[in-house]
Amino acid sequence: MNLSDSKKKLALAGVVCGLVAACLAYFGNPANMAFCIACFIRDTAGALGMHSTATVQYARPEIIGLVLGAFIISAATKEYRSTAGSSPMARFVLGMVLVIGSLVFLGCPLRMVIRMSAGDLNAWVALIGFILGVATGVFALKKGFSLGRAHVTNRMSGGVLPVLMLGILVLALATNLLNASESGPGSMHAPVLLSLAGGLIFGAFAQKSRMCFAGSIRDVILMRNFDLLTSIGGFFAVMLIFNIATGRFVFGFDTPGVIAHSEHLWNILGMYAVGFAAVLAGGCPLRQLILAGQGSSDSAVTVLGMFVGAALAHNFGLAASGTALNAETQEVVAGTVPLNGKVAVIICIIACFIIAFGNKRSEGK
Amino acid sequence: MRKKEMKLVITFHTTADAMAMEKACQEHGAPGRLIPVPRSISAGCGMAWCAPLSERERLLGVMKERGIEEEDLHECLV
Numbered sequence: 001m002n003l004s005d006s007k008k009k010l011a012l013a014g015v016v017c018g019l020v021a022a023c024l025a026y027f028g029n030p031a032n033m034a035f036c037i038a039c040f041i042r043d044t045a046g047a048l049g050m051h052s053t054a055t056v057q058y059a060r061p062e063i064i065g066l067v068l069g070a071f072i073i074s075a076a077t078k079e080y081r082s083t084a085g086s087s088p089m090a091r092f093v094l095g096m097v098l099v100i101g102s103l104v105f106l107g108c109p110l111r112m113v114i115r116m117s118a119g120d121l122n123a124w125v126a127l128i129g130f131i132l133g134v135a136t137g138v139f140a141l142k143k144g145f146s147l148g149r150a151h152v153t154n155r156m157s158g159g160v161l162p163v164l165m166l167g168i169l170v171l172a173l174a175t176n177l178l179n180a181s182e183s184g185p186g187s188m189h190a191p192v193l194l195s196l197a198g199g200l201i202f203g204a205f206a207q208k209s210r211m212c213f214a215g216s217i218r219d220v221i222l223m224r225n226f227d228l229l230t231s232i233g234g235f236f237a238v239m240l241i242f243n244i245a246t247g248r249f250v251f252g253f254d255t256p257g258v259i260a261h262s263e264h265l266w267n268i269l270g271m272y273a274v275g276f277a278a279v280l281a282g283g284c285p286l287r288q289l290i291l292a293g294q295g296s297s298d299s300a301v302t303v304l305g306m307f308v309g310a311a312l313a314h315n316f317g318l319a320a321s322g323t324a325l326n327a328e329t330q331e332v333v334a335g336t337v338p339l340n341g342k343v344a345v346i347i348c349i350i351a352c353f354i355i356a357f358g359n360k361r362s363e364g365k
Numbered sequence: 366m367r368k369k370e371m372k373l374v375i376t377f378h379t380t381a382d383a384m385a386m387e388k389a390c391q392e393h394g395a396p397g398r399l400i401p402v403p404r405s406i407s408a409g410c411g412m413a414w415c416a417p418l419s420e421r422e423r424l425l426g427v428m429k430e431r432g433i434e435e436e437d438l439h440e441c442l443v
Contacts, residue, residue, distance in 0.1 A: 079408035086379075146381030210410045223399050223412070282380070283410065294408055361381035 007230045013209035014234025020198045021114065021235070022242035024062070027190035032118040032248065032258045034239070035062060035202065036111035037285035038102030041303075042310035042319075043186050044168065047178040050311035055184025059172040061192050063289065064165040065199015066206070067303075070293025071162040073204040082158030084297035087147035090355050091298050094281040095288070095305020096312070097348040101273030103310065103319040104341045105129075106260055108285045109213035109274060113232060115260060117239035119251035122260045122267050129268030133275025134217040140356035141222070145280065147359055150298055158295030161303060169196070185259065207294060211235075212287040214278030254332060259322035261335025266320070266342060273348040280356055318344040369442040373421055375414040375428075376402055376436040383412035389431040396420055406439055415443050 025034035033039055039056075046057030074080040102108045105126050107115060112130065115123035137145075171177050173192070181187040189195060205211070209231045216228035243249040253262045261267070278284045281302050283291060288306070291299035313319045323335040377383045387399050397416030402409055416424055418440060428435060 074408060081408070141380055141384055144381055144384070146379045149378035207408070210404060210408070212410055215410050219401055223401065225401055227401060228410075287410065361379065361385060 007227060010209050010227060010230040011234035013205045013211065014231035014236075015238050016205050017202050017211065017231075018235040018238025018242075020202045022238060024190045024195060024198050025242070025248075026246065027194055028188055029190050029195075030185045030188040030259060032115050032120065032243075033107070033111060033185065034114055035198075036107050036114070037063070037289065038099050038108035038306070038310065039111065039185070041099060041285075041306050042103060042313065045307050045310040046186065046314070047172070047180065048168070049179060050307065051314035053314040055181050056186045056314065057179035057181045058186040058189060059168055059178050059180075060189070061169065061172070061196035062199040062202070064169045065196045066203035066286070066289045067162050067165045067293040069200035069203025070207040070290040071159070072200070073207050074294035077208075079207070080158065080295045082153050082155045082295040082297070083150040084153040084157055085148070086150040086298045087359065088298060088301040090147055090359065091281055091302045092305035092308075093351055094277045094355065095302035096309030097273055097277040097351060098281070098285050098288070098302070099306045099309035100313050100318055100344050100348050101270045101277065102285065103313040104337055104345050105267050105270035105274070106320050106322060106335075109271075109278070110284070110286050112271065113213065113236050114239055115258070117236050118243045118258065119249045120255065120258060120260050121251070121253050122262055122264070125264050126267040126271040129270065129272035130275040131217055132268075133272040133277075134214050134279050135221055136272075136276050137214075137279025137356065138218055138221050140280065143357065144360045145356050146361040147280070150296065153297065157297050158300075160297070161292045161300040203290060203293060206286060206290050211290075213284040214275055215283060215287065217275070218279055254323050254334065256323050256325040256332050261320050261323055261337065263320070263335075263337050266337040266345065269345050269349065270337075273345055273352060276349065276352040276356070280352060313341075313344075316340055316344070371418060371440060372443040373416050373418050373424070374400070374403060374406065374439040374441055374443060375416075375424065376406060376439065377411070377413070378434065378436050380411050382433055383414060385431065385433050386414045386428065389427050389433065390414070390424070393427050395423055395427050397424065400443060403441055403443065405441060406437075
């Protein structure tokens with residue numbers, strides 16, 4: 001079945017992905033974090049011992065499933081293509097930016113949409129920054145930005161990341177080597193096999209529909225094309241219905257328990273960095289995992305950058321804290337972005353500008 | 366709904382090449398527009414140049430003059 005030859009089918013792919021996310025939220029994933037690439041990569045990095053924040057350590061089967069789902073479906077439908085060689089180190093840095101910006105906002109673009117569907121107004125504020133970031137990336141594209149072309153490479157090369165992900169899955173299921181949180185967001189999760197199945201299904205549908213949160217806005221700005229946005233619309237609609245139906249829809253800014261904060265400037269700047277970096281890297285964090293699964297070593301390097309960025313975000317105290325309820329006093333304690341996180345976001349934005357306007361297409365090449 | 370027609374679709378190695386094609390065609394008055402790469406052609410999410418089939422030679426001439434290398438040329442319903 002071709003999932004991408006009409007807007008209806010693209011919307012259907014978004015609906016399926018929305019059902020997966022809703023199902024995982026219902027069966028135990030953290031509140032309105034149903035399916036967050038940045039958070040789940042951060043948790044997986046913690047499980048591997050890359051950072052030591054005890055509350056966010058868990059090898060998320062969703063991440064493994066996304067890569068393997070994209071790998072399996074692309075191989076089965078002859079879309080697997082092993083490519084590499086497009087400025088890998090610049091992409092590594094962009095991967096770090098994608099996650100650091102996300103962890104200052106507290107969510108990747110996928111979770112931003114999930115938070116929007118749950119009534120979290122902070123996410124709607126962050127959307128402004130995300131759109132501005134994508135628009136800045138589009139401006140760079142119009143000015144000739146390019147990381148250079150990727151080349152077809154050894155068939156095995158594109159399979160390395162999927163195999164590494166399979167290795168993490170084996171370690172998680174068959175050994176005690178990986179860290180696992182006993183409290184906090186890392187301890188909240190759906191059953192392993194359900195999470196894995198959810199990741200596989202989400203990955204397969206995202207691969208066939210080319211779902212991308214940054215690409216959808218890029219296409220609207222650049223070509224007035226709404227195809228990719230259709231699948232995001234389907235996803236949003238399902239999550240909105242799910243949140244309302246299960247009493248998870250809380251309209252407002254300071255809502256404890258949903259892992260969000262109301263520092264508007266930093267919500268905007270965090271997602272500005274993510275939108276900007278996503279256009280430069282050729283896709284949002286979700287899309288990077290999917291592209292890596294279908295054989296792009298360049299995207300695999302971006303994914304590795306995301307893992308390192310996630311580890312740094314917690315080792316150096318860059319990640320924001322969510323608004324929470326003090327258990328003893330029952331007072332709402334506002335979430336904040338630490339100074340280190342603010343400095344990091346500024347550095348990330350500067351890095352994006354350097355990459356965007358320092359890498360130009362060579363005429364005649 | 367707009368009826369789909371058979372068109373020439375030119376894909377490129379990079380997004381920057383597609384953007385350069387748009388600029389070159391605007392300067393030469395050559396027809397066409399940027400579109401997302403049709404999913405039937407590629408699993409990528411880049412951009413392609415879409416133009417009438419009859420403009421093939423003219424567009425290839427523009428690309429040669431401006432040093433824009435195509436990845437492939439397709440004829441498909443857009």
